[in-house]
Amino acid sequence: MKYKTIILALVMLTLEYKGTLAVQADEVKLDAAQAKITTVAAMRVRRAPQMTAEEMQRLKLGTVVSAVARSATQDTIGGKTDYWYRVTLPNGETGWVFGGLLIDYNVRQRNELLRQIIEARLKAENTNFADRQEIYNLAASSVTAAKDTSTRAEFELLKLLALAGWARTFPDNLSDKSLKAHETEIIRNEFGGAYNLRSEVLWNLETKYHSLPIADRIAWEAAQNPQPSDCEGDEVCHFFLYDGAIKYLHSHPNGAHAVEALQGLTEVLTDEVVKSANAKGGDQYVIEQRTDLRKKLASLRIAIAKTSAPEKAEIVKRLQRVK
Numbered sequence: 001m002k003y004k005t006i007i008l009a010l011v012m013l014t015l016e017y018k019g020t021l022a023v024q025a026d027e028v029k030l031d032a033a034q035a036k037i038t039t040v041a042a043m044r045v046r047r048a049p050q051m052t053a054e055e056m057q058r059l060k061l062g063t064v065v066s067a068v069a070r071s072a073t074q075d076t077i078g079g080k081t082d083y084w085y086r087v088t089l090p091n092g093e094t095g096w097v098f099g100g101l102l103i104d105y106n107v108r109q110r111n112e113l114l115r116q117i118i119e120a121r122l123k124a125e126n127t128n129f130a131d132r133q134e135i136y137n138l139a140a141s142s143v144t145a146a147k148d149t150s151t152r153a154e155f156e157l158l159k160l161l162a163l164a165g166w167a168r169t170f171p172d173n174l175s176d177k178s179l180k181a182h183e184t185e186i187i188r189n190e191f192g193g194a195y196n197l198r199s200e201v202l203w204n205l206e207t208k209y210h211s212l213p214i215a216d217r218i219a220w221e222a223a224q225n226p227q228p229s230d231c232e233g234d235e236v237c238h239f240f241l242y243d244g245a246i247k248y249l250h251s252h253p254n255g256a257h258a259v260e261a262l263q264g265l266t267e268v269l270t271d272e273v274v275k276s277a278n279a280k281g282g283d284q285y286v287i288e289q290r291t292d293l294r295k296k297l298a299s300l301r302i303a304i305a306k307t308s309a310p311e312k313a314e315i316v317k318r319l320q321r322v323k
Helices: 002-024 105-122 129-145 151-166 176-180 199-208 215-223 235-240 243-251 258-268 273-280 283-305 311-321
Strands: 027-038 043-046 055-059 064-071 075-077 080-082 084-088 094-100 102-104 184-188 196-198
Touching: 002 273, 027 084, 027 105, 043 102, 055 094, 064 094, 102 105, 105 129, 105 176, 129 151, 129 258, 151 215, 196 199, 199 215, 199 243, 215 243, 215 258, 235 273, 235 283, 243 258, 243 283, 258 311, 273 283, 283 311
Parallel strands: none
Antiparallel strands: 027 064, 027 102, 043 055, 043 094, 064 084, 075 080, 084 094, 184 196
8 A cells, every 4th residue: 555655646746747847848938037017916826827727826916026938829818818927926936827917017117007007907897895905005005105296196096096996895794993994085875885985085185286287187086986875866966966076177177177077067057956046935954955056056156267168158058047
């Protein structure tokens, strides 16, 4: 029995050695090591350049690796066609990763590459809680590493946008300790479930960097940021949800998104909204809502007076009907 065990072990070692030789025979050594960076979360590292090979570990989003060889042939995975690369991992080991999920890395372009990766992941569909947490973590570490104000402002915005996406996947059983770290930035959505980013967090960031070009985008992201609501066809309620567009026009009356803001406000400033603003009487709730509505319309008047966009003409006409 003892000899059978030894023979079996020798056979296994021989097969493993032959497998290693086969992999080496199928790889093409690179002339020089190439730095690459991962573009997805939890990227799989395998022992051989194929999907069925054993998984060694997973790499976080934004991990830099050094490619020393590639597979002899390309593979197509998830609609992407590329080589597999044998890379040296941060812990010194080597393994194989699919090139379709890597991009070339240059330390002098680090901020631009990180920005590109984060922006792409924010737009990606079907990302889960863990994926979005990694996006947030990468953005947060990028803020810490930023050397100049403009770069820091960009990554602070991406960090908040990543938090907004992450918060929408927060499970109901998330520990109080985990929530407490972000309690000043998020708000529970009682109507849709999960959490939303508080718009005031974005507006505070816009105020902080108002003198920079990025402020226009920050303000528009704040204006577009969804908030918990249950309007259910209430046109006045729906108009109040466009408060962000009014704020945007106040801050950036001729900004890159001024026309979009005006078009959205034109849609929600309906006959019913004008009628409600001109109404008389009603119970205390109705009177309070009408008072708030008239204040909001007054604010809109001031905002559109600042912009030179011709799309404001229709709003001006509708506001003239408010007595």
